[in-house]
Amino acid sequence: MPRWKPGAVDRLQAAALELFDEQGFERTTVAEIVQRAGLTQRTFFNHFSDKREVLFGLSSELQQEIIGEIAAGDEALPPLDVVMRALEAVADKMFEHRRAVVRHRYAVIAANPELLERELGKHAALTEAIAAALRARGGDPEAAYLAASVAMLAQQVAFRAWTRPGETRALRDLLPEALSSLRATLGHDPEAPPLPA
């Protein structure tokens, strides 16, 4: 007989998501979460550095997947293409099969400024990690930062579309579209050399 019921982290995450959904993030106390999960406050803070972090359990796994894909990417490809392919692969592996759950979780996050700030922080950290992974392959540091930033902006544009009600296309297919939208937004560089015929 185990001393404690297993899956403490899972229970805390589930209880928190439920409560945040039911009554909002701010009106939910950690005391309520741990009560529903059958644990103590100290245990909550043993597993999560703060109240918000309970919603971001998968972000480190996501980051590892992406930088893994980048490290394994084609050496000859330009940085942006490497990152885009990595994002497409990860879209299939970690997002596509749980659209409803991801939508739900993001709705909870979007409903609260504090959670949105944390999400933005994760986004920025991931951008930095991608840039670092690109630099590790060798290449101009500034170009790495630019490629990472542009790719993550495309990711954001595609993700917004993917979570839109009624949208059915796959995230991996929305990513190239997002990139095209960015190209269209930027227009053509007046100083660029003419296209080959």
Add this chain to the structure above:
Amino acid sequence: MPRWKPGAVDRLQAAALELFDEQGFERTTVAEIVQRAGLTQRTFFNHFSDKREVLFGLSSELQQEIIGEIAAGDEALPPLDVVMRALEAVADKMFEHRRAVVRHRYAVIAANPELLERELGKHAALTEAIAAALRARGGDPEAAYLAASVAMLAQQVAFRAWTRPGETRALRDLLPEALSSLRATLGHDPEAPPLPA
């Protein structure tokens, strides 16, 4: 004789920036800030919604300036150009003449993850406000969002360069360069029509 010394907000902001600089954000308590400013904790929280907000007093003014410029912008120009011109104008008006102060403030922010999250939140809010201002001029909502996002990414790239040690060029001149860098990063749209001869 005034009942209280005037400039309570300014004194709080100054004391906070000093202390954050001296001992870091986390190791500084609100009690220390108000002691240095000669006020009480309750007064601090009357003026600032939380401890971080004391560093972001100018952000609402910045936002108003930018959306004002956008509203007054040339009707015929494409959205991205309207935003870029607004950012250039505001760069001159609010940044150029206090490079040292801005650098210093940003160094304090960059040194702490919580402050960085708040900065990202302000950045995102400004992006949304710009998109809203563009939509108010009429035009595709998605195009407005894209133009706002791309412009703010260019702003970020230019700002990074502007605050780099040794950099002397003006922010307004770094903005078009940042846009060019983004175009170069994205490369050319394979589906784009050929450039006119």
Add this chain to the structure above:
DNA sequence: AAAAGTGATTACATCTTGTGTAATCATGAC
């Protein structure tokens, strides 16, 4: 000029988040 109202500040109490430290005790290793 007296009275009444305003608004920034203060005093006090309280809730919530987050941390430090030591104790508990089933499980698995030796």
Add this chain to the structure above:
DNA sequence: GTCATGATTACACAAGATGTAATCACTTTT
């Protein structure tokens, strides 16, 4: 069988944040 491990708990406490009512120089009204 003994021992080390590690997740959980108990307890105390600092710091951030909020609600409420009181203060009182200054301004407006009468």
